[in-house]
Amino acid sequence: PIYGPPRAPDVAAGLGASAGSTEEDGMTTKPIDEMTAGELQQALTLSPEQVAEIQKSASTAGKKRKPNKRKEGIFVMVPMFWIEQLEKVHHIATYRVALRLLLQQFKERGKTFPLGNRALIKNGVGRHAKWRALGELEGLGLISIEKRPRKAPMITVH
Numbered sequence: 001p002i003y004g005p006p007r008a009p010d011v012a013a014g015l016g017a018s019a020g021s022t023e024e025d026g027m028t029t030k031p032i033d034e035m036t037a038g039e040l041q042q043a044l045t046l047s048p049e050q051v052a053e054i055q056k057s058a059s060t061a062g063k064k065r066k067p068n069k070r071k072e073g074i075f076v077m078v079p080m081f082w083i084e085q086l087e088k089v090h091h092i093a094t095y096r097v098a099l100r101l102l103l104q105q106f107k108e109r110g111k112t113f114p115l116g117n118r119a120l121i122k123n124g125v126g127r128h129a130k131w132r133a134l135g136e137l138e139g140l141g142l143i144s145i146e147k148r149p150r151k152a153p154m155i156t157v158h
Helices: 037-044 048-061 080-086 092-107 117-121 127-139
Strands: 143-146 154-157
Touching: 080 092, 092 117, 092 127, 092 154, 117 127, 127 143
Parallel strands: none
Antiparallel strands: 143 154
């Protein structure tokens, strides 16, 4: 079940009954079983304007919404010290992991956080490349790693 009143994106504009609905608009007080065939046909026939309005609303109803601007506009601020240190690395995965770490540090507000494999796999970094990159970053003094058996490592960004 759907709860709450319909919202603007859920219903087509202008298809509701107007407050001034009249018999000529198709509204009638006569029960259907008492209508003649001609009256019934007239009551059920849509005007060309009504057909055009329904077709217009049907064509716009299935359109996708614009993507979330927040996801498109995500960026990471990289300290100059990090840029200087990252010039010394040998693997592209190290750059990808470094950017992910800076983003995660921002989200966690500077606290220590776990770094799982799933987030990095989306960026094209496998688990072996992750550990190689973490080793490089730790060697450069940018992070410290707390290894935990069978769990994601806890990362502290310096």
